[in-house]
């Protein structure tokens with residue numbers, strides 16, 4: 167019995183250690199991971215746009231909006247750690263240096279974005295047609311652009 171307990175404790179300890187290790191990304195991995203997050207949001211924005219321009223599937227729009235909100239609420243700020251402001255060899259970044267210095271402004275655009283993503287997910291969950299998500303989608307797109315205009319290079 168003693169052995170079983172200690173094995174379970176060891177397994178738990180390993181799992182926790184594994185999680186901590188996975189959360190600690192190298193600067194290169196942080197850049198690639200944040201770019202992957204943005205690209206994945208962009209793909210989902212495209213799906214919503216296609217639904218607004220063509221046949222509307224509430225299920226598809228809600229799934230895409232949930233995916234975007236999930237990323238928005240995931241704490242992406244953690245992927246802008248030390249050493250990630252500039253290209254690292256082949257790993258290029260388009261982040262502007264201002265993102266690391268204008269904390270207050272970054273916080274403002276980030277909060278607007280999270281709020282817009284949550285509103286979009288709420289609207290999509292209840293949507294009966296395009297008209298129910300149009301405004302929320304426009305606002306969400308504007309919140310992406312607001313950050314790019316200030317903190318992303320062309």
Ligand code: HEC
Nearest residue numbers: 201204205207208211259260261276279309310313317318
């Ligand atoms: C808080 C600021 C911020 C918000 C909000 C934001 N982005 Fe970005 N985005 C950036 C920055 C900074 C980069 C450049 C990242 C890099 O190259 O390291 C970027 C890069 C991208 C890229 C290029 C990814 C790549 O592979 O290089 C896409 C696509 C993108 N964003 C789409 C979006 C979409 C869609 C939204 C909204 C749903 C959004 N972004 C919201 C700051 C933001």
